[in-house]
């Protein structure tokens with residue numbers, strides 16, 4: 001039992017793979033971790049172990065005892081990407097097992113930038129939000145929320161680098177590593193061609209739309225990169241996709257088309273809003289509602305996602321921006 005009194009929820013897939021719904025203290029509720037046993041019973045692989053919280057560790061303890069798993073038999077820990085809900089427990093399991101933790105170089109650089117010793121990431125993010133119109137009291141609640149995360153990703157793992165184009169063997173199969181930028185630069189998906197299985201991280205999620213955020217100091221067109229990658233992913237025949245959130249699903253290419261449609265509709269709506277010049281923060285509240293003011297975690301995602309759409313429109317000549325007298329950027333749509 002974890003602190004909230006709920007049993008750790010699991011489901012079994014394919015050849016004894018365990019989907020573990022690792023609890024999260026967010027509205028997202030859980031992140032999927034997958035335990036993939038080796039066919040010769042020599043041990044197992046853990047994909048994306050989850051965020052480090054007491055509830056998550058209690059859930060894992062219960063799963064280990066229910067399925068007779070031992071930490072000493074963890075052969076490897078594989079991460080799809082660096083977001084704390086996936087990466088946070090990697091160092092914890094590495095300490096227990098001595099297993100290698102695999103992640104791309106690009107994803108690891110981001111983790112170091114966010115949670116390394118000399119991180120200025122929070123200051124950079126908050127000054128970006130300031131120049132896009134977010135009021136001071138909301139920025140400080142976001143700063144307080146960000147400060148919680150370092151403990152949720154500690155200890156940080158030693159990383160063994162893997163890159164797109166390579167293959168990695170686990171669970172009795174060879175998995176091709178596919179680059180999947182936009183949601184997280186450096187994200188890798190794991191594809192097994194003969195069965196059409198894909199561990200798709202947070203790039204394609206059923207029922208919820210992956211967050212696409214502008215991250216200060218990174219590429220400025222994450223939505224463009226995300227949409228281009230969705231088109232690339234259509235070339236893979238996927239029979240069963242194992243996502244980072246919600247449940248495994250079989251309608252992979254349909255889901256890609258739905259996600260593309262979602263963003264196209266949102267861009268159109270924003271162009272309509274921008275007939276009046278307004279800041280990114282005003283656009284964010286028009287799209288997501290002012291109730292987010294009481295939820296700094298969700299507000300940060302909503303604001304960064306709004307910026308991703310505004311940057312997309314600006315780069316394609318559909319919107320422009322200029323500063324107002326308080327030096328806040330105001331966006332306007334450009335009609336043909």
Ligand SMILES: [Zn+2]
Nearest residue numbers: 081083184202
């Ligand atoms: Zn993510």
Ligand SMILES: [Zn+2]
Nearest residue numbers: 083085202244
């Ligand atoms: Zn996630």
